[in-house]
Amino acid sequence: MSLFPVYPLYDITPVKAKDVFVYDDKNVEYLDLYGGHAVISIGHAHPTYVDRLTRQLKEIAFYSNAIQNPLQEQLAAELADFSGCKDYQLFLCNSGAEANENALKLASFHNEKSKIIAFKNGFHGRTSAAVAATDNPKIVAPLNAQQDVEFFELGDLEGVEQALKNNDVCAVIIEFIQGVGGLDESTTAFYQGLEKLCKTYNACFIADEVQSGFGRTGDFFAFQKHNITPDIISMAKGMGNGFPIGGILIHPDIKGRFGLLGTTFGGNHLACAASIAVLDVLKAEDLLAHTKEISAYFLEKASQLPQLKSIKGRGLMLGLEFDFPISDLRKNLIFDHHIFTGSAKNPNLLRILPPLTIQKEHLDIFFEALKTELA
Incomplete structure (x- = not known):
């Protein structure tokens, strides 16, 4: 049997x-500045991580959500404490796409509306409503295209408000820093304006933190820089350091009931x-503070590149x-310098998403390689 050919390798x-x-x-060593799409948050094979999963695997790896799982309660408590999102409720699933799918579904249940507002160059996943809210027609099948989504x-803000006035929008979903789309972000005034409009017109404000969450930006969530309170927060990639896990944080104004959402594998013991x-x-x-420190060093080194x-x-x-x-630059970095980096929808953008444990000497290796290739 062959593999279905959907990945260029x-x-x-x-x-x-x-x-x-x-x-x-x-046995060739590669410097990982991409983290497998921002998944590796605390470094590959971190001893704390390996020990925790090994101990858990010896006890119980999985059982269904029909029984008590104290690990879910522990994760919710630690997440509330560290993220600062203390009043939210947690629903666990398996991936970023599933997190956004559940976020959109829950929004529609909550206000009984069906339209989605999303943004150009946004990426929210490859499943039904999540991919319809993704600005890439090449990966939206006719089945997905039946979803009612409007892009801005x-x-x-003016365009969004005009759409919201029709009173049919269940959710506005946004990445506070666009990932696949090319790292674009807007202003605090814009994000706060979106929050206000969502409240005015009874639409759920969904913060897609799948790639930017769990300390990736130096804050626990990217939206926290802007002093807003989303209705639903989706998360995944760095959440499990490679183990498949996703989830949504749900504002207490949104009420749950039995059967509203569900999953077989989500929130299992190993996850x-x-x-x-x-x-x-x-x-x-203290990796959030470390992330900010290393980021400042990166920006200082990058500012010295005349071609940038x-x-x-x-x-x-x-x-x-x-x-x-x-x-070509990315290929040369991989094959000539043994450095992994990422690409984006913007063909001129090199994406850097390393483990948050990266040190300055690792960035020095990267910038020396970059200077060689740009010379």
Whole structure:
């Protein structure tokens, strides 16, 4: 049996990894500045993480959500304490797409409306409503296109308000820093304006923190810079450091009932153990403060590149924009310098999403390689 060919693959076969390095089957060491799409938050094979999952695997790995699972309660309590979202409720699932799918579904249940407002260059997943709210027609099947979604430019409050006046919008969903779209973000005034409009017209305000959450930006969530209170917060990638887990945080104004949402694997024992380990390491190693410190160093080094058009993003969710396509540059970084980086919808943008444990000396390696390639 062959694999269904949906991924263009580099000819590299990782077999092990440690902290910010990945090793292939020829024992070549690669510096990981991409973290597998921002998934690796506390470094590959962190000893706390490995120990926590190993102990849990020896006890119980999975049982259904029909029984008590104290690990879910522990994760909810630690998440509330660390994130500052103390009054929210937690629903656990398996991925970012599933988190956004449940967020949109819950919004529609809550206000009994069906239209979605999303933003150009946004990415929210590949499932039914999540992919319809993603600004990429190439991955939206006719089945998905039946969803009623209207896209606006970042910053277009007037357009959003005109759409909300029809009183048919269940949710406004937004990445506070766009990931796949190219690290664009808007202003505090815009985000606060969206929050106000959602309240005025009874639409749920969904903060998509799938990529930007769990300390990636130096704040626990990217929206927290703007002093707002979303109705629903979706999260996933860095939440499990590689173990599949996602979730939504739900404002107490939204009421639950039995059967409203459900999942087989979401919130299983191993997944909870993984996320608890991530939170423990984020706190013990003060990785949010470290992220801000390393980000400042990155910005200082990047500003010295004469070919650079702009630097985008915050924390360790960063993009280097050039005035040329970066596809060849990215290949050269992988094969000649053994450094993983990422791409974006913007063909001129090199995405940098390393483990939050990265150190200055690792960035020095990257910038030396970059200077060599740009010379």
